Amino acid sequence: MTASPQIKSKIVELCETLVADTEVQSAREKAEAFLANEAAVSLYREMATMGRALHQKQHNGEEPTGEEIGRFTELQDSCDANPAILSFIEAQDVLRGIAEVVTSFVGKSLERGKVPTEAEVFPKGCGEGCGCH
Template sequence: MTATETPTIDSKIQDLCQAIVTDTAVQHARDQAEAFLADEASVSLYREVMNTGNRLDRRHRAGEEISDEEVAAYEELQAKSDANEGIRAFNNAQQVLQEVANKVNAYVMKTLEKGRVPAPEEIAAASSGGCCGGSGGGGCGC
């Protein structure tokens, strides 16, 4: 089956995408993300925290020793990041957008698995644990 053979599905996907675009929570999250991306100082701080954290993590995984000074410097950088309103808003926006994507994916996957539209309880049960269930219980680091 190709996309050209599924006009009903294509139409419903377009409807879903339109509903997502017009959702006020999604609009607000996108606005927050755009505001963050326009704030060069916040973006720079965010990148510095991410790059430093990744670098320290790689070194730790490689068995290298991380000095107390390096840890303290990273913690200070992280505290600055945590206090930055733009970064906090961006992180919240990312969470909202990821939750929407996860919910859409969960419904589609469960529909394909069951061959019917799943009840909200089935989606809630499926997302309340395990890998990428959002509860942190999975082995994937979620």
């Protein structure tokens, strides 16, 4: 790491705060519970694998068959009805959201040379499709 000792110290402090945060702990517990559920992991993996295969097929100019689409829809519906998978997805969203906030604030600080306000990092009314909604 090429950061100064002061920056390293603050990074460690931030990580300690993240690890101690109840929302982060809850999200991690949900993710770990999902990973311990072999049936849920297998179902999720099968759905994701089939989704990638269908995407690749379309990318190559091929049309998925009705049977393939039907199977993928069944897998999606099963995933949507699985509490362990839904909890895992919710946990991923929480952890990803926290990581995005940290990355955005650090990035803006480095870019501007000052600590940004929340409004500077996440402007309101920037429109759909910007990634901040």
